[in-house]
Amino acid sequence: MDGETCIRLAGLSRSRFFELFRESMGVSPRVYANALRLEKAIEQLVDGTKDIKTLSEDLGFSAPPHLTRFFQRHLGSSPREFRRGLTSTQ
Numbered sequence: 001m002d003g004e005t006c007i008r009l010a011g012l013s014r015s016r017f018f019e020l021f022r023e024s025m026g027v028s029p030r031v032y033a034n035a036l037r038l039e040k041a042i043e044q045l046v047d048g049t050k051d052i053k054t055l056s057e058d059l060g061f062s063a064p065p066h067l068t069r070f071f072q073r074h075l076g077s078s079p080r081e082f083r084r085g086l087t088s089t090q
Contacts, residue, residue: 045083
């Protein structure tokens with residue numbers, strides 16, 4: 001569910017929704033959504049059953065390079081490097 005859908009379902013103005021969300025969660029909706037995406041990506045990489053293209057699609061990225069940039073920005077490595085690191089420690 002995207003942010004606009006949440007705002008509409010809550011019946012609040014955009015600014016009020018963001019204000020209440022930040023008060024409740026301590027972060028903006030975007031930061032929260034990104035944290036959830038990153039968590040899901042890590043879970044799927046640890047599971048190891050999906051390729052990067054499928055994982056990218058499942059997480060709502062339009063192309064695998066977008067997932068790679070997102071992952072590198074937040075964790076400092078690509079999804080492939082992360083997965084390789086997992087297999088080398090087992």
